Amino acid sequence: MANRAEHCGGDTNSEPSLRPLTPNVGVEISGIDLARLYGDELVFIMNALNTHGALLFRNQRLSDENLVAFSRNFGDLDGAPVNENGKTAVPGLPELYVISNIEGSDGKPVGSLGSGEAAWHTDMSYLENPPDASVLYALEVPAVGGDTWVASMYAALDHMPANLRKRIEGRAIKHDGTYNSGGYVRQGLVANDDPLTSTGALHSAICAHPRTGRPVLYLGRRRNAYVEGLSLEESDALLDEMWAHATRPEFCYAHKWRVGDLLMWDNRATLHRRDEFDATERRLMHRTQIRGESAPRAL
Numbered sequence: 001m002a003n004r005a006e007h008c009g010g011d012t013n014s015e016p017s018l019r020p021l022t023p024n025v026g027v028e029i030s031g032i033d034l035a036r037l038y039g040d041e042l043v044f045i046m047n048a049l050n051t052h053g054a055l056l057f058r059n060q061r062l063s064d065e066n067l068v069a070f071s072r073n074f075g076d077l078d079g080a081p082v083n084e085n086g087k088t089a090v091p092g093l094p095e096l097y098v099i100s101n102i103e104g105s106d107g108k109p110v111g112s113l114g115s116g117e118a119a120w121h122t123d124m125s126y127l128e129n130p131p132d133a134s135v136l137y138a139l140e141v142p143a144v145g146g147d148t149w150v151a152s153m154y155a156a157l158d159h160m161p162a163n164l165r166k167r168i169e170g171r172a173i174k175h176d177g178t179y180n181s182g183g184y185v186r187q188g189l190v191a192n193d194d195p196l197t198s199t200g201a202l203h204s205a206i207c208a209h210p211r212t213g214r215p216v217l218y219l220g221r222r223r224n225a226y227v228e229g230l231s232l233e234e235s236d237a238l239l240d241e242m243w244a245h246a247t248r249p250e251f252c253y254a255h256k257w258r259v260g261d262l263l264m265w266d267n268r269a270t271l272h273r274r275d276e277f278d279a280t281e282r283r284l285m286h287r288t289q290i291r292g293e294s295a296p297r298a299l
């Protein structure tokens with residue numbers, strides 16, 4: 001940790017401060033240079049993540065190594081998944097996933113997800129032990145579009161109609177691992193649109209958050225999801241009702257990116273999605289994921 005007086009980048013002219021972005025999710029933190037944390041800033045950040053679910057830091061100047069080092073403060077990092085173009089991470093930094101529509105010299109995008117919409121999801125919920133948090137840093141952004149939305153699953157559960165909550169209590173959802181949020185088949189898998197046979201993990205619909213212990217709705221992604229023990233028709237109807245409720249505008253924050261923004265979200269307490277953008281524009285984001293230490297626990 002650096003001494004505060006030694007800070008040279010980021011927004012550090014004042015003490016760390018918080019500005020809520022919406023009533024239910026997201027807070028902007030000012031006054032911290034993420035390249036050089038000092039004192040109890042890490043505790044400040046962790047507490048804010050536990051309370052607000054998503055954190056925005058503006059005007060950061062992070063090298064790839066800075067981004068990995070900042071993320072490692074919160075735990076071990078997952079390796080970047082292989083994307084739909086067969087590419088993995090930034091060379092030399094296996095934890096750094098590239099999300100981009102920019103084409104490399106081989107004519108293929110250097111990163112994942114293209115320029116289309118990325119549907120609502122929480123990262124890698126098809127694993128038994130999904131990542132704890134994700135960190136997304138903006139290097140190039142389009143003038144319009146490509147906004148990233150975050151929704152609080154604490155708020156969604158807290159405000160869930162009693163009759164819907166009763167129907168999901170004690171139920172487990174199968175989280176499909178076939179497709180990523182851009183709709184691409186993951187490397188090494190074949191397309192499979194049958195939720196009963198597709199690959200994935202089962203998680204309780206209502207979990208105790210591993211860090212906060214607070215009850216949280218855990219949906220993963222809609223495509224190929226299945227509520228265990230129901231017929232497919234009953235499962236689809238219940239999932240549609242849950243998803244319509246969970247993504248109500250009052251539970252969401254929509255982030256318009258600027259270069260140097262870093263958005264960090266609690267991957268067990270939020271969903272996120274991305275708007276499409278003009279394919280002729282460039283968007284380049286680097287992402288890390290902090291490894292989850294325990295599987296979602298049923299409530």
Ligand code: SIN
Pocket residue numbers: 099113118146147148181272273274285287
């Ligand atoms: C993601 O789903 O992790 C990507 C979000 C984005 O590109 O804004």
